[in-house]
Amino acid sequence: AQSVTQLDSQVPVFEEAPVELRCNYSSSVSVYLFWYVQYPNQGLQLLLKYLSGSTLVESINGFEAEFNKSQTSFHLRKPSVHISDTAEYFCAVKNGSSNTGKLIFGQGTTLQVKP
Amino acid sequence: DGGITQSPKYLFRKEGQNVTLSCEQNLNHDAMYWYRQDPGQGLRLIYYSQIVNDFQKGDIAEGYSVSREKKESFPLTVTSAQKNPTAFYLCASSPSPQANQPQHFGDGTRLSIL
Numbered sequence: 318a319q320s321v322t323q324l325d326s327q328v329p330v331f332e333e334a335p336v337e338l339r340c341n342y343s344s345s346v347s348v349y350l351f352w353y354v355q356y357p358n359q360g361l362q363l364l365l366k367y368l369s370g371s372t373l374v375e376s377i378n379g380f381e382a383e384f385n386k387s388q389t390s391f392h393l394r395k396p397s398v399h400i401s402d403t404a405e406y407f408c409a410v411k412n413g414s415s416n417t418g419k420l421i422f423g424q425g426t427t428l429q430v431k432p
Numbered sequence: 433d434g435g436i437t438q439s440p441k442y443l444f445r446k447e448g449q450n451v452t453l454s455c456e457q458n459l460n461h462d463a464m465y466w467y468r469q470d471p472g473q474g475l476r477l478i479y480y481s482q483i484v485n486d487f488q489k490g491d492i493a494e495g496y497s498v499s500r501e502k503k504e505s506f507p508l509t510v511t512s513a514q515k516n517p518t519a520f521y522l523c524a525s526s527p528s529p530q531a532n533q534p535q536h537f538g539d540g541t542r543l544s545i546l
Binding site: 326351362 | 463465480488524531
């Protein structure tokens with residue numbers, strides 16, 4: 318069965334420093350990959366997605382993620398973080414052959430940006 | 433604005449009581465989902481519905497029930513059979529069940545035991 322592993326449960330970082338949140342998934346013939354962000358007591362917001370095409374995908378607020386098929390990874394990066402980026406981040410995957418739309422989530426990574 | 437509305441935001445359940453969480457969407461989406469979120473465990477799928485009048489069990493359906501009588505509504509009932517119901521419950525929808533469709537989430541309901 319498909320699974321997703323987020324390698325760090327918490328990532329503390331100082332403001333304006335770069336950050337990488339790691340995500341690995343179990344191998345599949347084809348997958349669709351997503352990063353969601355969750356602020357306290359709120360639902361999940363889609364940050365970015367990889368469906369096909371360029372392996373580097375970007376969000377409007379400076380995050381980017383790269384699909385690496387050989388390493389089955391989809392790490393999230395930002396070159397300079399802000400206090401407002403403090404949140405929990407979830408990596409999720411769907412099997413490309415799925416007709417149920419079922420999302421498999423990682424355990425989440427809490428990004429703590431310090432001043 | 434289109435979106436997903438979950439209510440109530442906070443809910444308390446007494447022992448032996450059934451409670452129902454509401455989820456309404458005005459996005460005209462066919463597929464709807466219920467997830468349970470516990471600290472450090474990510475989100476786990478409870479039930480999903482690909483179309484009106486149809487639904488399937490997810491990974492942790494025991495102690496829960498759903499209905500899908502209208503396209504825009506997908507209520508979740510937490511029954512007394514669910515022995516550990518304290519969690520954050522999230523409803524989601526997508527235009528269709530196709531794998532390349534992202535899911536949109538509501539703001540959640542936090543359920544606690546009295």
